[in-house]
Amino acid sequence: MDDDRGNHEQETELHAREHHLMAEGVEQELHAEPVPEEVLAVPTQGLEQRPQPQKRVIIIGGGVAGLVAAFELMRQGHEPLVLEAQHRVGGRVYTLRHWAPGLYIEAGAMRIPRVHDLTLEYCSLFGLQLRPFVMGNPRALVYVGGERMTMAEADANPERLPFELEAHERGRTYSEMWNEATQEVRDLYEREGHDAFERILAEYDQYSIREFLQMRGFSEGAIELYGVMSFREQNMNAAVIEQLREIVGRSFEDMQEIVGGTDMLPRAFYEHVKRYVRFGAEVNAIQQTDHDVTVHYKSGGNRFSVTGDYAICTLPYPVMRSIEITPALSRGKQKAIRELHYNSSTKIVFQTRSRFWEREPLGIVGGTSATDLSIRRIVYPSFSDPTEERGMLLASYTWGNDAIRWSSMGEEDAVEQALEDVAKIHPEIVNEFELGAMHCWDADPYAGGAFALFEPEQETELQADITAAEGRVHFAGEHCSLYHAWIQGALESGIRAAKSIHEAPMVMEPAKD
């Protein structure tokens, strides 16, 4: 990654395009995969047309995975029904709009890498406008150990950062060290293309990030430097494979955002599937027979059930855990649901009277400041709206234990605490602050965590069971893809589920009541 600033803002994610260009026609396997041609064509052409009787499909969850499945099934003449527990669609695509008129900010997904072709295809289908999302900004700040400097200064003089490095590590940026540590993987991939990933998986799936860095000779101080600057200090036990996949995928280059808010995408789907969505419907049980599926849900204190030919469950696995399913799921699926690790994430956002950070001498438009404070990082809006004085600041974006801890505070105290932290870096904030809010994805009962993030060996051990259908129940959502945390994963898995159902042979059914 040439633009190492990109590293400051990665999410745990996958790429795809790269693989795709390099290796054609690879069978579905457990490792990173490009989105196949026929799936990429779905946004423009829909699923393959085939004459057949209409299928009734109950879709659990109105996030992006559920919406795309409903949309594509509807386009083929099937009858979907989306059960959504909340009052909105989008799930972890969640644009907060309770601010001064016209202002908004993302509590969830906020950017789309250029390599996420499938996501961009749907944006284009719905005529959504995109604009650049700034990842690295040399004028953004670093505040570590009470020292404040710009990213450019930190890159030029890494020794100003107070980490205790070995002689050979001194004077180097963390991204130089990381690039060197991963050079071998990068080279292997360059040489052998997509097929190399299987070997990379076999070799590295057993390692946590921490173990990987130790193996590459990082000192304790260098591991700390890497943890703090990459915002992963609380995720050092997660599988390194998630990150190796990013590297070869180059998915941080050329990020985009949807003009008007990321929720424009789920809203666009919703416009088409409106009449098939039932809000306020909280699913509590799924029963299947060899010819149909019945989904039980609660709404307004009453209990209802609805029967279809198939079901697509897009609930995050932590939420699935409390759904009653009969007959019992396979042992493998049960284990995957119990064990799949989820990362935590919390965002604290501020509305400010002016975008003071854009003015000189700061001059920060877009990008991220890195700190060792409890807020961890500040993300500045990429778009400097000339018609608007006010601004929305992502005052804190945290992962792992840091994120969970914010949830214990309550919104008011958390906003106050975040203000105190931001003021250390931007004293102006005290006078500029107007309103604040917090969203903790762990404390959100309909998310139960921010996104799937493998622990060592989980990809090898669980992935086949994570995605497998169980009888007439299919599974979708970012956790059912290898694009953890990304809209692309929700889309890809949602289309996969819709396609499997669309292409499933009809069986003779007894009459239903």
Place this chain on the structure above:
Amino acid sequence: MAGGDEHTREHELLAEGAAQPVVTEPVPEETMGVAQHGLDRRPGARKRVVVMGAGIAGLVAAYELKRQGHDVVVLEAQNRVGGRVFTCRDFAPGLYAEFGAMRIPRSHDLTLKYCELFDLPMRPFVMGNPKGLVHIAGVRMTMEEANANPERLPFDLAPHERGKTADDLWMHAIADIKALLDRDGDAAWDEIRAQYDRFSLYDFLVHRGFSEGAIEYYAVMNFVETDMHNAVMEVLREDLEGAYVDMQTIDGGMDQLPNAFFRDLQQEVRFGSQVHAIELASDGVTVHFKTESGRFNVTGDYAVCALPFPCLRTVEILGGELSHEKRKAIRELNYHASTKVLFQVRHRLWETVDGIVGGGATVTDLPIRRMNYPATSTETERGVLLASYSWGQDALQWGAMDPETRLEEALDDVSKIHPGIREEFEVGTSHAWYGDRWARGAFALFSPDQQTDLQAAIVAPEGRIHFAGEHCSLYHAWIQGALESGIRAATEIHEAP
């Protein structure tokens, strides 16, 4: 006096001149004597000490300093003392159950000494009851049956693992480590740590040749399925030091221990006082705190910080910075999650229907993970069931639900094991420790390498601030760790020139 000194001292008794302070150690003789005799008496100026947090660590530090004539003030944010010793009494008169610490192993000598000092009534806490149940993948049997016929449990084991219990497999896996300890005594811990601190529990089992099925088996039976990537050292230490052997509990509720300390500290404790900043100076420490009525501060010659590190993380440090190493330890030390769900029932149906008498536990792969049964009572037919006790990611999921949903979901699960529960259920309540803003986690639990990398910095004093709490000991999660570290902090201050 450098941090970790209490370890060093003991260490010196055992192996002279050994330089490594960061090892598991029994509580030193002189600390053991403190409960009865107090700290070493020595002439010296009366010191003013500000103690942050009235959990067990803060209380014992204040209590022992006061016994030596020092002037203490204890700042406590909540309306009770005890911290993570928290007996819930929101039930029918006379009933109670524990949200936090609920048992004391026989090996926790220091804890038992304080119970004795305060003359607290003890009774056995039943861990393994052969009539307790196992309910996995829908198959239900008694613990006795599961132990006699492990192959009835639906785990996919390798041929050489079949017919063995998870305990058998584990004992076999640690046999060499146990032999090493038997041979070299506590001095062996150095070597064990050097060898195994980098291993997660998962790595360790793989290293010992466990099949994936056996790992799953071990994990489910020990409630650690979502915690397999924490340091194996924590498990080794507890297992090999008998942390689960011959357990007792305080009859009438664990809160009697903190309440007993409090009886002698009535005037010293200030409730409703939330610490928000600590100001360092060369000759003292000023602690800033908020109450509902305003902002205040108090200055002492020394301070004892008994706040869990996740709480300390948002306390502002003024007049300087903590050392780089301490700040790193505060940021990185891993904390475990734990959630408990409690049911009050009209009749103890597990006694009448299932013959589970006197206590014990049930293990399951359902979200509730485990149940603990209360001791039998002759005074009432009612009882309070620990309907779910979960750790890690499981505990966080329970925490994410609103309190009513927790009860509903737990009832669904419990009714699979005790179908009569809906008839007998009266009221319920729950506590998720990660969601508790005065704890922000259940207890410290090392990630791989953290003991080696962080422990010295965790316990080290910073200028005039001394640190205590279970996280500042190697008895993570136990009252013993709070007591031992609290006494250490008090000793350091008492003996400072």
